[in-house]
Amino acid sequence: MSGEIVLVTGAASGIGRACAVAFANAGAKAVVLADLDEAGGHETAREVARAGAQAEFVPTDVSRPGDVERLIQRVVELYGRLDVAVNNAGIEGRSARLVDQTEADWDRVLDVNAKGVFLCMRAELPQMVRQSSGAIVNMASIAGIVGFTWAAPYVASKHAIIGLTKTAAIEVSKKGVRVNAVAPGIIKTPMIDRVTKGDPQAEAGMVELEPVGRLGTPDEIANAVLWLASDRACFVTGETLVVDGGYVAR
Numbered sequence: 376m377s378g379e380i381v382l383v384t385g386a387a388s389g390i391g392r393a394c395a396v397a398f399a400n401a402g403a404k405a406v407v408l409a410d411l412d413e414a415g416g417h418e419t420a421r422e423v424a425r426a427g428a429q430a431e432f433v434p435t436d437v438s439r440p441g442d443v444e445r446l447i448q449r450v451v452e453l454y455g456r457l458d459v460a461v462n463n464a465g466i467e468g469r470s471a472r473l474v475d476q477t478e479a480d481w482d483r484v485l486d487v488n489a490k491g492v493f494l495c496m497r498a499e500l501p502q503m504v505r506q507s508s509g510a511i512v513n514m515a516s517i518a519g520i521v522g523f524t525w526a527a528p529y530v531a532s533k534h535a536i537i538g539l540t541k542t543a544a545i546e547v548s549k550k551g552v553r554v555n556a557v558a559p560g561i562i563k564t565p566m567i568d569r570v571t572k573g574d575p576q577a578e579a580g581m582v583e584l585e586p587v588g589r590l591g592t593p594d595e596i597a598n599a600v601l602w603l604a605s606d607r608a609c610f611v612t613g614e615t616l617v618v619d620g621g622y623v624a625r
């Protein structure tokens with residue numbers, strides 16, 4: 376990642392923060408951090424700086440086209456290029472059966488998770504195509520591969536990300552730009568703490584679902600993101616890499 380300019384959305388917490396710090400540790404020149412959460416974004420910026428890369432936090436709502444356009448303009452204004460984009464920002468939505476999900480529940484989850492990835496790629500790809508180089512990694516989920524009860528909008532949004540990833544990959548396949556996704560299993564982050572409401576029994580129930588007998592860590596997802604973004608994965612595009620402790624294998 377030596378000298379590279381990296382963008383991470385949803386960088387204020389969990390998997391996004393781990394990715395931002397991992398790119399800094401791997402030698403990135405600068406990591407631009409986009410998130411709604413300013414306090415968390417600035418904390419990640421300090422961690423990135425400690426790891427030896429330049430850090431810039433840009434307050435961003437990925438569901439707003441104007442915010443996303445301004446974000447990419449800022450990256451190019453500051454650093455003149457964009458080598459890697461990790462489109463990771465996402466929300467879990469309200470836990471309810473499909474028949475109890477409101478239109479507002481649906482709209483918010485799809486707006487952030489699916490439209491957010493679409494808007495980010497729409498802004499990132501022209502810059503990468505101009506450079507004839509770049510790698511995008513979108514954050515899908517095992518919920519993009521199998522169904523989950525009580526999470527219909529989330530499941531739909533993550534299936535959408537996998538389709539968007541394949542389509543974008545094909546569209547830029549001859550332009551030196553690769554587009555892939557990672558599908559994490561259950562990873563111990565603030566998102567999962569919100570879902571379990573901190574109840575150890577609820578967390579134990581999740582651990583039971585994981586064949587490896589534990590939840591994943593944000594760093595384990597960051598490792599996969601780093602590999603997909605690196606030249607080691609130069610023949611990999613349109614792929615969704617499942618990193619799930621065996622969840623979808625059974």
Ligand SMILES: NC(=O)c1ccc[n+]([C@@H]2O[C@H](COP(=O)([O-])OP(=O)(O)OC[C@H]3O[C@@H](n4cnc5c(N)ncnc54)[C@H](O)[C@@H]3O)[C@@H](O)[C@H]2O)c1
Pocket residue numbers: 384385386387388389390391409410411412415435436437438463464465466467487514515516517558559560561562563564565566567
């Ligand atoms: N934790 C898991 O088990 C798990 C599993 C599979 C996929 N994922 C996906 O990984 C990604 C990161 O999740 P996490 O577990 O680190 O969650 P998290 O809640 O810890 O972090 C998500 C970050 O996204 C930010 N965000 C939310 N809405 C945003 C918006 N509109 N614009 C910009 N930023 C926004 C939040 O402020 C937060 O900092 C999400 O896309 C999530 O769906 C997580």
